[in-house]
Amino acid sequence: MLRNYLKIAFRTLWKNRTHTLINIVGLSVAFGTCVLLFLTATFELSYDNFHTNADRIFRLNFLSTNRDGTTDKGATMPYPISPSLKAEFPEIEGVTRWFDRSASVRRNNQTYNKDVRMADADFLNMFSFPLQKGNANTAMNSLSDIVISENMAKDIFGKEDPIGKPLQLRMGDAWQAFTVTGVVSNAPKNSSIDFDALIRSENAGDYQEFKTRWDHGNHDVYVKVKAGTDPQTLQRRTQAFMNKYFAKDIKERQEQGYPKNELGFQRSLLLEPLRDVHFDTVTTHGGGISRAYVYTLLLVGLFILAIACINFINLTIAQSLSRAREVGVRKSLGAKRAQLFGQIWGETLLLCFVALLIGLGLAYLTLPTFNRLFRSYLALSDFMKPVVLLVTALGFLLITLVAGGYPSWFVTRFNAVEVLKGKVKMSRPGLLRNSLIVTQFTIACLLIVCTMIVRQQISYLQQKPMGLDKEQVISIPVGNELNGTEALKAMRDRLANQPNITAVSGSGVNIGAGLDGSSSRMMFGFQYGKRDITCDWLRIDTDYLKTMGIKLLQGRDFSPAFSTDSSSSVLITQSMAKALGEANPVGKFIKPDNKEYQIVGVVSDFNLYSLHQEAKPITLQMQSNWPISYILVRVNPQNLTGAMETVKSVWKTIAPKQEFIGSFLDANTERWYKKEQRLSTIFSSAAGIAILLSCMGLFSIALIAIQQRTKEIGVRKVLGASVPSIVALLSKDFLKLVVAAIVIASPIAWYAMDKWLSDFAYKIDIEWWVFALAGSLAILIALVTVSFQSVRAALMNPVKSLRSE
Numbered sequence: 108m109l110r111n112y113l114k115i116a117f118r119t120l121w122k123n124r125t126h127t128l129i130n131i132v133g134l135s136v137a138f139g140t141c142v143l144l145f146l147t148a149t150f151e152l153s154y155d156n157f158h159t160n161a162d163r164i165f166r167l168n169f170l171s172t173n174r175d176g177t178t179d180k181g182a183t184m185p186y187p188i189s190p191s192l193k194a195e196f197p198e199i200e201g202v203t204r205w206f207d208r209s210a211s212v213r214r215n216n217q218t219y220n221k222d223v224r225m226a227d228a229d230f231l232n233m234f235s236f237p238l239q240k241g242n243a244n245t246a247m248n249s250l251s252d253i254v255i256s257e258n259m260a261k262d263i264f265g266k267e268d269p270i271g272k273p274l275q276l277r278m279g280d281a282w283q284a285f286t287v288t289g290v291v292s293n294a295p296k297n298s299s300i301d302f303d304a305l306i307r308s309e310n311a312g313d314y315q316e317f318k319t320r321w322d323h324g325n326h327d328v329y330v331k332v333k334a335g336t337d338p339q340t341l342q343r344r345t346q347a348f349m350n351k352y353f354a355k356d357i358k359e360r361q362e363q364g365y366p367k368n369e370l371g372f373q374r375s376l377l378l379e380p381l382r383d384v385h386f387d388t389v390t391t392h393g394g395g396i397s398r399a400y401v402y403t404l405l406l407v408g409l410f411i412l413a414i415a416c417i418n419f420i421n422l423t424i425a426q427s428l429s430r431a432r433e434v435g436v437r438k439s440l441g442a443k444r445a446q447l448f449g450q451i452w453g454e455t456l457l458l459c460f461v462a463l464l465i466g467l468g469l470a471y472l473t474l475p476t477f478n479r480l481f482r483s484y485l486a487l488s489d490f491m492k493p494v495v496l497l498v499t500a501l502g503f504l505l506i507t508l509v510a511g512g513y514p515s516w517f518v519t520r521f522n523a524v525e526v527l528k529g530k531v532k533m534s535r536p537g538l539l540r541n542s543l544i545v546t547q548f549t550i551a552c553l554l555i556v557c558t559m560i561v562r563q564q565i566s567y568l569q570q571k572p573m574g575l576d577k578e579q580v581i582s583i584p585v586g587n588e589l590n591g592t593e594a595l596k597a598m599r600d601r602l603a604n605q606p607n608i609t610a611v612s613g614s615g616v617n618i619g620a621g622l623d624g625s626s627s628r629m630m631f632g633f634q635y636g637k638r639d640i641t642c643d644w645l646r647i648d649t650d651y652l653k654t655m656g657i658k659l660l661q662g663r664d665f666s667p668a669f670s671t672d673s674s675s676s677v678l679i680t681q682s683m684a685k686a687l688g689e690a691n692p693v694g695k696f697i698k699p700d701n702k703e704y705q706i707v708g709v710v711s712d713f714n715l716y717s718l719h720q721e722a723k724p725i726t727l728q729m730q731s732n733w734p735i736s737y738i739l740v741r742v743n744p745q746n747l748t749g750a751m752e753t754v755k756s757v758w759k760t761i762a763p764k765q766e767f768i769g770s771f772l773d774a775n776t777e778r779w780y781k782k783e784q785r786l787s788t789i790f791s792s793a794a795g796i797a798i799l800l801s802c803m804g805l806f807s808i809a810l811i812a813i814q815q816r817t818k819e820i821g822v823r824k825v826l827g828a829s830v831p832s833i834v835a836l837l838s839k840d841f842l843k844l845v846v847a848a849i850v851i852a853s854p855i856a857w858y859a860m861d862k863w864l865s866d867f868a869y870k871i872d873i874e875w876w877v878f879a880l881a882g883s884l885a886i887l888i889a890l891v892t893v894s895f896q897s898v899r900a901a902l903m904n905p906v907k908s909l910r911s912e
Contacts (some may be wrong), residue, residue, distance in 0.1 A: 126422050131462050133800045137415035138466025139473070140796060144408035146495070147483045151401045154297045154385035157236040165329045165338060165378035168390060169649070172368045174639065180377070183324035187316055188352075189227065193329065195348060198341055200332040201229035204308040205300070209625065211277040211588040212304070214263055217765050218588055220304035223258055223276060225311055225326075230290070231330040233301065241289025242271050247307055254289040268620040277587045278885035279312045279846075296484045299385040320574040321352050330378070338378050345376040355832040363639055388866070393636060398864070407793040410550045412804065414797055415544040418804035419455075422811070423511070424540065437808025448516065458826035461502055462502045480788050482781070536821040541844055544808070547801040547887060548848035549855075554794035555855035556883040560873060561787045564864065567778055575714030576656025577618060577776055579609075579747065581754055583738040583769040584623035589762055591735030595648060598738050599756045607750040609745050612654040613735035615646030616715060617776025622768040627736070629701040630715070630723070633758035635687050642683055643715055644699065652710060654741045662693040662708030665729055669707075673729045677704045681712045683724030697726070704728065717779040739772075747771075798885075802892045805841065809893045811912050813837060813900045821905035833901035838893045845889040856881075 121127070130831045153159055159330065167188070171179045182516045184204070193202045213216055231243040231254070236740035239257060240245065244256050253274060254710045269290060275282045294301045302372060308314070349372070350357065357373040368375055388395040414609035471487065478485055489495065517775065551822065583598075585591040594614040602608045616627060629644040649665050649672075651657070660681065665672045677697070692706045705727075714722050755767045813820070820833060857873060864870040 113335040114529075125810075126807050127458065127463060129555075129803045130419050130422060130458055131465065132461035133418045133803055135414040135465035135469060136457060136796060137412045139469035140411050140466075140793075141408040142467065142470045142490070142499070143473070143477050143485070144404045146485055146489055147481060148401045148404040148408075150297060150484065150489075151385075151396060151404075155299055155381050157295055157297070158381065160235075160656040161332065161381050162270040163336070164233060164331050164381040166327060166381065166384050167330065168377040168379050170368050170370065170375045170377050171351050171373060172366045174363075174365060176370065176896070178193055180389050181246045181324075182327050182379075182387075184326060184328040185321045185324045186314065186326075187319055187321060189328055190614070191352065192328075192345075192348070196344070198333050198339065199330050199334040200333045201233045202220070203227040203230040203233060203329050204307060205230075205327040205329060206311060206325075207327070209587065211586065212259075212263070212275075213277070213282060217263075219259075219263060220586060222301065223304045223306060224300075224302040225681050226305050227308055230305065230332070231289075234304040235526045236291045236294060239290045239292060239360075240268075241291070246289035247305065247578060248663070249281075249286075249334075251287075251309050252307065253285040254291050255287055256293050256303050258293050259303040260290050275662070276306070278310060280590055283310075284638040299381075322356070329381070338380075342376065346372060346619070349376055355506045356902065358754040359634075363637075387809060396782070397823075397866075398440045403786070403789065407554075407789060409795055411552070411772050411793060411800070412506070414492070414547050414550060414800045414804070416506060416806070417547050417802060419510045421540055421543055422807050423455075426783050439888055449844040452507070452511045456507050458711050458871045459503065459507045459510070463499075463838050481785055510757055516851070521758055537553075540808070544805065544844045545848045545851065547797075547804060548845050549852045551794065551801045552849050552852035552881055552885050553856050553859075554790055554797050554850065555884060556788040556877060557860060558787065558912075559877050559881060560856075560864075560871075561783065561790055563877075564867070565783050565787060565869050566717050567666065568783070568867075568869070569777060571718060571869060573776070574657065575618070577741050579744050579750075580618075580654065580772040581740045581742060581751060581769050582617050582619075582772055582775060583740070583754070583767070583777055584617070584621055584625070585736055585738060586623075586762070586765055587735075591611075591738075592648075592731065595735050595738050598757060599759065602740065602754070606751055606752055607746060609741040610650050610654040611741075611745060612650040612739050612771055613648040614651065614739060615733055615735065617737045617775065618655075620778035620781070621737070621775050622770050625680055631726070633697070635697060638686065638688060640683075640759075641725070642679075642699070642726045645715065645725055645727050646730065646735065648729060648735060649729050651727070651739070656741075657713055660709045660711055661691065662706070664708060673706070673731055675702075675704055676707045676729070678708045678710055678727040679706055680710055680725045680727075683720070683726060684709050685723050699726070708815050718869040719779075719867055766820065798888060802888060805889060805892050806896065809837070809896045813896050817900070817903075820900055820903070824901075824905040830898070830901040834897040836895060837897040837900065838890060841889060841893045842886060844881075845886055849878075849885060853882070 111225055157165065162175055166182060167184055169181050169183075172393060173179050186204075189202045193199055201204065203226045208222075208224060209220065210223035212221045212223065213219075227245070228247045228263075228883070231238065231246060238254075241254065246252060253276070255263075255269060255274075263269070263274070269287045272287050274285050274287060276285055277283075302606070309318075311325075313323075317325075319820070323401070332338065353374050360373045365373060384395070386395055386398045386401075388397050435855050467490070471490070474485060474487075477483060547709065585594050591613060595611070599611045615629070617623075617625075620626070629849075630641060632641045632645050634638070634640070647665070649667060652659055652664050662678075665678065679687075679692060687695070689695055692709060695706050697706065698704070710727070712722060713725070715723070715725060740754050742754070751769070751771075752771060758767050758769070816837070820837075823833060823836075856878070860873060864873070
């Protein structure tokens with residue numbers, strides 16, 4: 108019997124091979140897309156879950172409110188907060204500082220650039236990074252101890268045992284000796300904390316200067332609470348701690364009329380769960396991954412799967428009349444309804460299984476491209492995990508039940524007597540079919556609108572004037588091995604006579620996301636009269652304005668002719684002058700860090716960071732104790748490739764052991780918006796797939812509908828109906844459904860995109876024509892799809908049409 112059922116199933120599928128092909132293509136694309144998107148979303152949601160005590164580990168955040176009432180949340184902590192918390196709260200089991208830094212490592216005259224992070228002794232007992240060699244309780248007891256990862260041990264020591272071996276680290280301008288005391292397992296890819304090596308936080312260059320100061324912060328702090336501790340209760344108890352150690356700051360804020368934060372205080376300490384850190388886009392200045400991005404992946408996968416299932420249901424129901432006689436004969440021969448249901452559902456199971464196999468094959472073949480486009484880390488092993496296989500199997504069964512269950516029930520409900528008498532009549536397309544088609548095109552229109560708005564916003568961000576000229580400027584990371592000031596002087600001297608070079612300068616902050624992958628920001632808050640001032644503190648060198656194309660509005664630029672420029676003079680931006688309340692600030696003095704600086708010039712505003720955030724006022728200074736981290740070279744536009752090669756060859760003479768990772772600033776600024784680019788790729792790919800699948804379904808439905816109206820078309824032509832009138836008749840019902848889909852999709856798309864745009868300080872306005880264009884595109888695609896069959900039917904010889912009936 109089973110063999111007979113399989114034979115009938117194959118015959119039925121082959122008989123309707125056009126519709127079978129459409130279903131297999133639709134479902135296989137949907138299965139393949141869903142597997143990739145769901146695995147990516149699952150990977151993102153799994154961040155930091157591997158830690159045994161992840162539910163007991165928290166990162167500290169400060170919570171306050173700006174003068175305008177907006178929330179100010181930050182994770183940068185002062186040095187004394189860690190020991191004070193551990194001493195005053197017995198429910199805290201461990202505390203560690205965390206410096207996300209890198210350093211040059213040297214052994215046997217060989218230098219390596221590694222992510223050397225600074226932490227405290229509790230780190231190894233708080234987090235689940237097991238030691239392969241060494242003792243977690245003693246590995247970071249001394250300031251000269253260094254714990255290295257398995258990868259770093261392999262890179263530097265090969266097969267040697269690294270324990271007890273010496274290493275040198277570039278700390279500031281000098282090499283410092285360390286001893287390897289442990290080898291720790293590599294951080295998994297789904298870890299928000301990554302490192303090549305760990306040393307004690309007291310090794311930070313400014314530790315001795317700021318270790319007792321509560322008004323200077325430069326690192327994160329993680330705490331681990333004892334089992335059974337309620338985090339909310341502990342968080343409430345820390346308010347007294349904040350009032351004690353930040354009393355001066357809180358008093359100043361109250362006197363200046365700052366509003367209270369959402370908890371009802373001037374400043375509060377928040378405990379952010381470790382599992383939420385990866386999704387924090389506020390304290391990381393846009394560096395985290397928004398949960399909305401992850402849920403978008405899941406939603407897009409479900410949308411595409413829903414469209415494929417809708418196609419299947421609609422096609423199966425539309426074909427039900429052709430199977431009515433078969434069902435009637437089988438019922439008259441004694442077949443029970445359950446048997447008929449099982450047979451027809453079995454055909455669905457067979458078709459879906461073939462589609463699943465093809466879909467998994469497509470997913471595997473497109474895996475490298477998918478990883479590159481979406482910066483994912485999926486591998487074949489991720490497909491073969493027992494949990495993934497189980498979820499895939501259960502999802503497959505659920506889809507076959509949903510997609511095949513209703514059509515099977517619909518077909519088997521026919522009355523055998525009426526079928527055999529030829530009295531079965533299909534009613535006009537009902538609510539279900541129309542609702543499913545509307546749902547399909549609603550999803551397609553939604554994705555089209557989202558794609559257009561995301562692309563508009565990316566284009567706006569990339570083209571918005573930044574207040575500087577980012578074209579033809581090469582940024583070279585100095586690295587940790589060289590002294591930035593000396594490297595800048597050497598580059599200036601060696602490029603002085605090069606015709607391709609226009610200007611050379613240096614900075615402590617890169618513009619855009621450079622190839623070194625690092626970023627930094629220094630901000631100062633201080634009083635100017637009765638005004639509360641917050642500004643970015645930017646280290647630059649002479650010729651910075653010329654190199655970056657920034658306009659000088661008042662006063663003078665920095666110059667080697669003025670010795671005070673490198674010690675007590677500053678330039679400020681227009682917005683900084685406005686914040687100070689000075690129309691002519693040149694000659695005035697500011698005191699941001701207990702030291703007085705004279706303003707010697709005012710420059711036009713420019714964006715130092717991405718347009719996700721509103722630009723802050725900027726103070727530009729040349730103090731020698733602040734390092735030059737990037738060398739900036741403006742080149743002539745006539746020969747950019749040649750200029751880059753010139754800069755690269757000169758850099759090699761200065762740093763022969765260091766890799767050249769210079770890049771153009773315009774490319775750097777584009778990398779600021781890589782997350783938005785990925786989102787745009789997701790939406791555009793999904794919109795393309797959704798439109799393709801929707802059109803395939805609409806094509807099949809139109810084909811079946813026209814076949815069922817062959818006699819009507821013939822009669823109308825005999826009575827004098829024109830080809831255009833018949834095409835309009837056959838198309839209008841489908842076009843009404845598409846118009847309904849546009850009406851439903853437009854407000855949903857507007858709401859979703861308005862929420863997304865709210866994350867940007869600088870954003871586009873959502874224009875009406877976007878919805879009109881998306882709607883017109885959907886109508887045009889649907890019209891072309893349906894008209895192909897409509898025109899073909901309208902041109903058919905009415906004699907043949909009537910004879911065939």
